[in-house]
Amino acid sequence: MNPTDTAFIIVSAALVMFMTPGLALFYAGMTRSKNALGTMMQSFAALGVITLVWIFWGYSLAFGTDINGLIGGLDFIGMAGVGMEPHATIATNLPHMVFMIFQCMFAIITPALITGAFAERMRFSAFLIFIVLWCTFVYAPLCHWVWGGGWMAKMGALDFAGGAVVHMSSASAALAAALVIGKRKGWGKRSFLPHNLPMTMIGTALLWFGWFGFNAGSALAANGLAGNAFVTTHIAAATAMLAWTFVEWKFHGKPTTLGAASGAVAGLVAITPAAGFVGIMASVVIGLGAGIFCYFGVSLKSRFGYDDSLDVVGIHGVGGIWGALATGLFASTAINPAGFDGLFNGNPGQLWIQFVSVVATCAFSFIVSYVLLKIISVIVPLRVNDEEEEAGLDVAVHSESAYQA
DSSP: OOHHHHHHHHHHHHHHHHHHHHHHHHHHHHSOGGGHHHHHHHHHHHHHHHHHHIIIIIHHHHHSSEETTTEEOSTTGGGTTOSSSOOSSSSTTSOHHHHHHHHHHHHHHHHHHHTTTSTTTBOHHHHHHHHHHHIIIIIHHHHHHHHSSOHHHHHTOOOSSOIIIIIIHHHHHHHHHHHHHOOOTTBTTBOOOOSOHHHHHHHHHHHHHHHHHHHHGGGSSSSHHHHHHHHHHHHHHHHHHHHHHHHHHHHHSSOOHHHHHHHHHHHHHHHTTTTTTOOHHHHHHHHHHHHHHHHHHTTHHHHHTOOOTTOHIIIIIHHHHHHHHHHHHHOOTTTOTTSOOOGGGTOTHHHHHHHHHHHHHHHHHHHHHHHHHHHHHHHSOSBOOHHHHHHOHHHHHHSOOSSOO
16 A cells, blocks of 8 residues: 555545536536526535445446456445455555545546536436436446446556546436437527626636546556646646637637636546546647537537537537547557557557447447436426426525525
8 A cells, every 4th residue: 555645546536526516616607597506406416426326336336346347246335345455456556445435536526417418407306316327327337347347448448537437428328318308498499698607617617626636646646647647637628728719719709718618628528538648749639629629519409409508418428539539549658558559659459449439338328328317207207397497496496596686
């Protein structure tokens, strides 16, 4: 056990935890004022619900003994065998419980990301049921496939900090939710403008800050690889923010704060799978692509007619896919000997492996999420009624108001 690494991962876990309240602010600022608290409540609910799911069975399904490459065993049910001493094979430089809680923070923010797709209309009780089932039947298996010794890991798919496990999975679930739950009343006929962009900018800052724990912490040690992940994360975010801003400036005539915030998050998403496998110049290219591709990606909802309220698909889906494929282009064993070289370093097969991982992740998450939502809809209505939606979730669901007259 390494005390320095332990301290680093504890701090990194705290940073990743801080991202979920940051996401709450990021999303809430983009909603209408009557839904600000309801939107924030969904992220905070994930902090509570998913923590308990993780310690009782989620962690075991993700990191327990591999069963046919598909799911973890029941080794760690109810935190059995998870204590202050390192595990024999899992993050052997860390107390087992420190690794567990670091991974818990990833499990929390992933379903919270999905909430942007159905903002302003999902029933809170249905949401609670959904995230329990989604963490169990989508997140935990995917986490096992990639990080728990499952079939994607055995295939050689590279995902340093969650391009597939977190971003593509949440975006695919978001698309399923947008289709099953349906559009907001008046979507396409009236504008749904953000009510508090300063709140969104603060949320962006907290996400950017926390993302250093997300990506650098995924090195699982205080070493040079963590430093590389930290640097590439920042550079990709900065580049993507500028790329989105300048593209928006060209096509819409003015640069906006919402565009800058969206671009920064797009860059953070795209570098997530690559941060510990690519170098500085590659991170510039990844950030540039993220800013451009995600800018156009958010227009997909208008073209195809689905109401992804806060652009989960356009940013986390498009950004995650680009990041995963870019990893297959730019990955270098000179950066991380534990990984593989990408296409531009003489290994074209890695790009194919990344492509397979993208298709499998998106298809699995979309199909299972769609089925889960349909099942839940038989038990409880998925969305609030028309009167509650018109009044706003803050008052109708939580009997509160973010702003007093």
